[in-house]
Amino acid sequence: MNFSIEIKNLKKKFRDFEAVGGITFNVEKGEVFGLLGPNGAGKTTTIRMITTLMPPTSGEIFVAGYDAKKYGATIRKYIGYVPQALSADSTLTGYENLLFVAKLLRLNKKEREERIDYILNMLNLKDAENRLIKEYSGGMIRRLEIGQAIIHRPEVLILDEPTVGLDPVARLNVWKVLETLRKETGLTILITTHYMEEAEAICGRIAIMNSGKIVAMGTPEELKLKTGNPDATLEDVFTFFTGNQLESGGSYRETSQLRKRIQRFS
């Protein structure tokens, strides 16, 4: 079996609102797969179900070959998860944040120190290891969080809007880290984003989501071809498949959360 994630007809209903309306897709081992869509398209809900934070209403999820219905606890071993909100603990240092996760995962002392050292070096955070996260920049925090998520060598890394609120340089650094990881470790990466350039820069394949459904899936090139316009940008692709402009404005709550996050990042 060569799929890290298999999703079959996945649905999630909140009372009478259908957040995810029957989606099906597979993510191959070692692939970078992007879920692209505006806020409220159902990306985060999908991610939460894959990370076992939330049970689906119906449908099937397999991660690393395990059925999420039966083996939630096992699946958590195979995934590293970087949530949308800043999840590093701001009152601890960078080193302590990694130590915390490594200890929770019960790595022994030798392995722990090796992994932390390797990750800090790879992420270019070695010099900042003893500074509190409060003093980190947004890009540094994101990189550290990726470090936390891969400390136990997961098979799949799942990132929910990893570069929201980051400046272009920080964003580029996050992309570089993901690319390095994929090359060095063969990690499968599932990422959600509403940035076209992000999807184009790092994803091998993308699925465009709108109102809880997947409206198109393929490599960025394939999707461009389908529009019949060889010069199409991914923005055009999105408009072609959904009939909507890709706009990131969300509800009041989303907007206020986004602004808070940007404030913390800057």
Next chain:
Amino acid sequence: MKQVNYAKESKDSVKTKSPLKIILDYIFNSFTIAEMEVRKLRHDPTELLTRAVQPVLWLLIFGQAFSRIRAIPTGNVNYQTFMAPGILAQSMMFISIFYGLSIIWDKDQGILQKLIAMPVPRAAFVTGKAFGAGIRAISQVIIILFLSYLLGLNIKWSLLNIIMSIFTIILGAAFFSSLSMALAAIVKSRERFMGIGQVITMPLFFASNAIYPIQIMPHWLQIIAKINPLSYVVELLRGYLINGSISGTGFDWLILILATVVIQVISAVLYPHIVT
């Protein structure tokens, strides 16, 4: 460095995770979470000083004023001595009852979502946090005892009794912080939680033997005071710090431990729902 996949393990090995391994994971993870709580405190200890203000005011102002009335039967010690263990228990409770805020904060920050998506027994988060709250509360013992010494209160200065008081405070803090986490998991938002926290702290405090003995209460209040865990904490502390009695405290301990275990189970069940 090459990726080593857990997927290469036999798929059956995970199904048969031994109960011993689960228990060990739970214990070690609880310690890790408590350790991080202590590390946070070490990075920013100002919190401990601000926490000292309230108990000091109670002992100095309220305590001095009430000792003049001499209306409260306090046995063979003066009123300030009588109330010192009560104020210690009270300040422990005030800190612990707002501890649930920290998990709402963790949730708002996204820390919780990440932790819950990790292969860690979820109950360990509640136990670890409760243990962390207990360790924080030790600072209150030091502050109150120091102040009692300055005021020349009639405290039994024996090492064993002080150590037993510290254990009592840790257990009390574990109980009230677990209660707080259960509430936080239910109300989910900071504003609502602050409201509820304020509503329950005062009744818990006044319906206990912290600043007056249960015997002087009206009958209905006596019943409430007797099921109030804070009363048991105060009774234990008074036993150790004033009467100096180590024996005959088994029942109070039993009640407190049982109450803590029950509320821990409840919070552990409710806790993961805070993210949904």
